Amino acid sequence: MRQSQLFMTTMREVPSEAEVSSHQWMLRGGYIRQTAAGVYSYLPLGRRVLRNIESIVRQEMDAAGAQEMLMPAIQPAELWRDSGRYDVYGAELIRLQDRHEREFVLGPTHEEVITSIVRQEISSYRKLPVNLYQIQSKYRDERRPRFGLLRGREFLMKDAYSFDGDWGGLDVAYRAMYQAYERIFKRCGLTFRAVEADAGAIGGQGETHEFMALAAIGEDTVVSCSRCTYAANLERAEAAAMDKAADRTDAIAGGSPASTTERVHTPGVKSMEELTRSLQVTSAQLIKTLIFRVDGRSYAVLVRGDREVNETKVKSYLQAEQAELAEAEEVTRITGASALFAGPVGLTIPILVDYEVAAMVHGITGGNEKDIHIRGVQPGVDFPLEFVSDYRNVIEGEPCPRCGEPIQFHRGIELGHVFKLGTKYSEAMNATYLDAEGEAKPLIMGCYGIGVSRVMAAIAEQSIIEDRLVWPISVAPFQVHIIPVATKDEVQLKLAEQIYGELRHAGLDPLLDDRDERAGVKFKDADLAGAPIRIIVGRGAAAGEVEWTGADGVKMNLTVAEAIERARAITCQER
Numbered sequence: 177m178r179q180s181q182l183f184m185t186t187m188r189e190v191p192s193e194a195e196v197s198s199h200q201w202m203l204r205g206g207y208i209r210q211t212a213a214g215v216y217s218y219l220p221l222g223r224r225v226l227r228n229i230e231s232i233v234r235q236e237m238d239a240a241g242a243q244e245m246l247m248p249a250i251q252p253a254e255l256w257r258d259s260g261r262y263d264v265y266g267a268e269l270i271r272l273q274d275r276h277e278r279e280f281v282l283g284p285t286h287e288e289v290i291t292s293i294v295r296q297e298i299s300s301y302r303k304l305p306v307n308l309y310q311i312q313s314k315y316r317d318e319r320r321p322r323f324g325l326l327r328g329r330e331f332l333m334k335d336a337y338s339f340d341g342d343w344g345g346l347d348v349a350y351r352a353m354y355q356a357y358e359r360i361f362k363r364c365g366l367t368f369r370a371v372e373a374d375a376g377a378i379g380g381q382g383e384t385h386e387f388m389a390l391a392a393i394g395e396d397t398v399v400s401c402s403r404c405t406y407a408a409n410l411e412r413a414e415a416a417a418m419d420k421a422a423d424r425t426d427a428i429a430g431g432s433p434a435s436t437t438e439r440v441h442t443p444g445v446k447s448m449e450e451l452t453r454s455l456q457v458t459s460a461q462l463i464k465t466l467i468f469r470v471d472g473r474s475y476a477v478l479v480r481g482d483r484e485v486n487e488t489k490v491k492s493y494l495q496a497e498q499a500e501l502a503e504a505e506e507v508t509r510i511t512g513a514s515a516l517f518a519g520p521v522g523l524t525i526p527i528l529v530d531y532e533v534a535a536m537v538h539g540i541t542g543g544n545e546k547d548i549h550i551r552g553v554q555p556g557v558d559f560p561l562e563f564v565s566d567y568r569n570v571i572e573g574e575p576c577p578r579c580g581e582p583i584q585f586h587r588g589i590e591l592g593h594v595f596k597l598g599t600k601y602s603e604a605m606n607a608t609y610l611d612a613e614g615e616a617k618p619l620i621m622g623c624y625g626i627g628v629s630r631v632m633a634a635i636a637e638q639s640i641i642e643d644r645l646v647w648p649i650s651v652a653p654f655q656v657h658i659i660p661v662a663t664k665d666e667v668q669l670k671l672a673e674q675i676y677g678e679l680r681h682a683g684l685d686p687l688l689d690d691r692d693e694r695a696g697v698k699f700k701d702a703d704l705a706g707a708p709i710r711i712i713v714g715r716g717a718a719a720g721e722v723e724w725t726g727a728d729g730v731k732m733n734l735t736v737a738e739a740i741e742r743a744r745a746i747t748c749q750e751r
């Protein structure tokens with residue numbers, strides 16, 4: 177392409193709301209423009225990158241036996257009523273009406289639509305298994321869209337859905353998708369990790385993994401072991417099993433020791449630090465009591481004073497859709513005092529007790545009364561140990577649940593998520609097939625997503641080195657950038673045109689900077705276009721020599737023939 181024709185509007189200064197480098201570069205380089213908060217238009221440079229990522233996704237999905245289709249963004253509300261999800265999602269689900277006032281949603285995902293299609297089309301086990309996918313815009317009305325394409329309200333997703341007649345078939349489909357994802361992200365030039373994840377709102381029966389791009393600005397925390405292959409999203413990462421809790425519970429079952437509680441007056445205590453100081457104890461001796469609202473019901477969750485409650489673990493233990501901390505007045509209504517004085521003794525709501533608390537011989541808790549705490553509280557004696565499980569965030573450095581070595585934390589950007597859904601949607605929506613004995617059985621499903629537009633931003637995050645963006649050759653908007661330096665020098669222009677022609681003849685799509693601009697401007701714009709191969713036609717032109725800069729940033733002088741041959745070799749192996 178001739179750069180004089182390219183619609184590439186660069187920006188010198190970027191808006192302050194562009195906080196992360198990928199967002200800044202995509203604005204400065206004219207890849208995207210914001211149309212509304214979290215809603216973007218892709219200009220030609222951005223569209224080219226997106227299309228290159230899509231083609232890698234398509235090749236690997238097709239190779240894995242999935243078949244591409246396309247579903248509508250507008251979905252009838254009754255499908256979401258069928259699945260029971262219409263009332264579960266709040267403001268994030270964009271709802272609208274048509275001219276006849278019929279209700280619709282803008283699709284945030286397509287389990288309902290695909291299940292409604294397959295229940296009509298597939299009636300016999302002979303038609304199974306099948307894996308259908310699409311690449312299509314999704315809509316989720318994020319409260320705080322940010323970081324450009326990393327968290328948008330409209331974004332491009334590849335979503336695939338597998339249908340099997342048996343659980344073994346689902347395992348096969350899941351593994352095929354897992355391996356396809358490894359190939360996709362590798363071909364995109366990304367550094368990534370697959371981690372055990374939490375099934376979250378989608379629910380489903382079985383394992384689920386997230387594919388995380390490691391990046392400092394990633395919103396997710398990836399927990400990985402320093403020695404074995406264990407890796408998990410912090411939402412899901414298990415605390416190493418504690419047999420002490422079991423011993424403790426047995427000890428109590430053996431006979432109920434007398435209560436040793438002692439009320440302590442703690443007037444005006446405003447924080448945990450003040451409490452530990454005034455009582456001369458450490459936070460590990462405290463039992464932190466948090467009140468949660470889970471699917472509309474109240475629960476108390478107890479973790480040691482120096483730990484944090486993991487909301488996802490609470491939700492997952494209760495198999496709930498929504499869980500959040502109770503509001504202040506709710507806490508006061510339930511406990512009789514503010515959150516600082518909340519404690520388990522005497523509560524009437526269910527109490528979820530973390531393993532570490534259950535293992536405590538005694539601890540200090542709020543007294544469910546203003547300015548009162550209680551010492552010598554014995555788990556199992558002064559409050560029930562009915563729902564003992566792992567409810568806390570693990571801490572960096574504590575033992576790996578698999579091998580005991582210290583765990584490490586990394587920041588990650590979620591690129592993709594694969595789920596074993598099971599029969600959650602097929603049962604809810606009566607999507608069955610007839611098995612070999614003529615019995616109607618619910619289809620067994622898996623679903624597999626990749627945030628295609630988010631992948632573009634993640635690649636940019638990982639490809640900006642020392643204030644230079646160099647796209648991997650497999651996704652670059654242009655793989656080769658030809659730059660004649662002196663725009664008045666006929667020899668340089670002619671040689672640049674010759675290289676341009678030969679590369680195009682070789683099947684490449686190089687960008688030729690044919691503009692009448694100063695060299696400085698050309699190089700600045702070339703940094704924004706991010707081509708991994710740069711061929712500069714300068715003083716060496718008379719001698720038929722060009723300056724070659726490869727993806728590694730190493731410069732070398734080559735003859736035209738060498739440059740053409742090298743560019744061909746690099747590009748054809750990558751696409």
Ligand code: 9G3
Nearest residue numbers: 265268269284285316335378623624625
């Ligand atoms: C909603 C809204 C937001 C959502 C969902 C539904 C996330 C929702 C989970 C998934 C699971 C998989 C198929 C491709 C891979 C991911 N956010 N999820 O179901 F109504 Cl507003 O989307 N879907």
